[in-house]
Amino acid sequence: MKGKEEEKMKLRKRPRRNRKSEEIRGLVRETHLGVEQLIYPMFVWEGEGEEEIESLPGNKRWSVEGIAKECKRLYEELGLRCVDLFGVVGEDKKSADGRAAWDDGGVVQRAIRAIKRAVPGMVVMTDVALDPYSTYGQDGIVKELEDGSIEVMNDETVEALVKQALSHARAGADILSPSDMMDGRIGALRTALDEAGMENVSLLSYTAKYASCLYGPFRGALGSAPKKGDKKSYQMDPANRREAVREALLDEEEGADILMVKPATYYLDVITELREATHLPIAAYHVSGEYLMIQAAAASGWLDEKQATLEALLSIRRAGADMILTYAAPRVAQWLREER
Numbered sequence: 001m002k003g004k005e006e007e008k009m010k011l012r013k014r015p016r017r018n019r020k021s022e023e024i025r026g027l028v029r030e031t032h033l034g035v036e037q038l039i040y041p042m043f044v045w046e047g048e049g050e051e052e053i054e055s056l057p058g059n060k061r062w063s064v065e066g067i068a069k070e071c072k073r074l075y076e077e078l079g080l081r082c083v084d085l086f087g088v089v090g091e092d093k094k095s096a097d098g099r100a101a102w103d104d105g106g107v108v109q110r111a112i113r114a115i116k117r118a119v120p121g122m123v124v125m126t127d128v129a130l131d132p133y134s135t136y137g138q139d140g141i142v143k144e145l146e147d148g149s150i151e152v153m154n155d156e157t158v159e160a161l162v163k164q165a166l167s168h169a170r171a172g173a174d175i176l177s178p179s180d181m182m183d184g185r186i187g188a189l190r191t192a193l194d195e196a197g198m199e200n201v202s203l204l205s206y207t208a209k210y211a212s213c214l215y216g217p218f219r220g221a222l223g224s225a226p227k228k229g230d231k232k233s234y235q236m237d238p239a240n241r242r243e244a245v246r247e248a249l250l251d252e253e254e255g256a257d258i259l260m261v262k263p264a265t266y267y268l269d270v271i272t273e274l275r276e277a278t279h280l281p282i283a284a285y286h287v288s289g290e291y292l293m294i295q296a297a298a299a300s301g302w303l304d305e306k307q308a309t310l311e312a313l314l315s316i317r318r319a320g321a322d323m324i325l326t327y328a329a330p331r332v333a334q335w336l337r338e339e340r
């Protein structure tokens with residue numbers, strides 16, 4: 001019988017040495033997920049009180065007063081530092097040009113003021129796009145063509161987005177985040193903000209926003225699904241990667257402060273690509289459909305919610321994103337807190 005020594009492989013390099021204990025794994029860990037990197041998307045409506053959003057379990061439509069109170073709790077108890085606001089309005093407030101979007105007394109504008117009053121440290125970001133206010137459910141101004149189809153008009157939309165953005169900035173938003181994918185809107189918003197003396201308001205651009213099936217649950221939350229047509233003439237083709245770099249370079253040149261890729265986990269290669277193409281910070285939006293896939297699998301006992309969520313978010317960080325928008329932000333903050 002051979003001795004034990006002789007049976008050993010002659011391996012000088014054994015990568016497993018770096019995984020032999022939790023302490024050593026901690027020393028060599030390359031990527032971390034922290035509460036300071038999370039942005040929580042929230043919905044504010046004109047109604048009284050709050051309402052569970054059926055298509056986004058664990059999330060609510062908040063009243064103006066309710067959202068301010070909730071933001072204070074998220075800030076003080078969970079350490080969340082940034083929320084992204086979406087307005088929900090009734091069909092009676094919607095119009096062809098989405099004009100409710102730039103009403104200074106609108107629900108988002110009132111929410112911004114209420115949150116800033118209740119918890120001044122909370123970074124308030126707002127979504128800039130017309131779809132929640134458009135009778136067409138499109139992100140921009142629509143022209144009906146003779147053949148019955150529609151066109152979302154670029155330059156007219158940018159003018160409307162400027163009005164909406166200035167209104168959010170006047171209400172006290174810290175970061176404006178245009179999600180419409182019109183050409184030239186970053187430059188137009190930067191110019192308008194600077195001319196209005198609001199040069200300290202930041203722009204987080206939805207730089208590479210793909211025409212994805214994964215926005216379905218979000219549109220359910222807002223009642224904003226397109227009534228006619230789709231969004232493929234402005235949101236990007238999921239087949240394209242180089243085009244994302246082109247968008248990134250334009251946004252950087254036009255004055256964006258942060259670039260975003262959306263959705264996140266199906267587009268990790270795009271996150272990495274943008275990370276390498278620019279020095280700007282990169283954000284990624286783990287969208288409603290990505291969130292819901294995990295929720296559904298967890299609800300039926302197929303996956304562990306905490307592990308599946310944390311692994312998805314870590315993969316987004318590893319790909320190169322600095323910050324992540326996620327509907328799981330409060331739960332993740334709680335889990336991270338428990339681990340410390």
Ligand code: PBG
Nearest residue numbers: 129131179214215218287288289
């Ligand atoms: C619309 C907007 C969408 C999302 C954020 N802003 C949906 C869309 O483009 O139709 C999606 C967010 C999500 O799915 O979580 N301006």
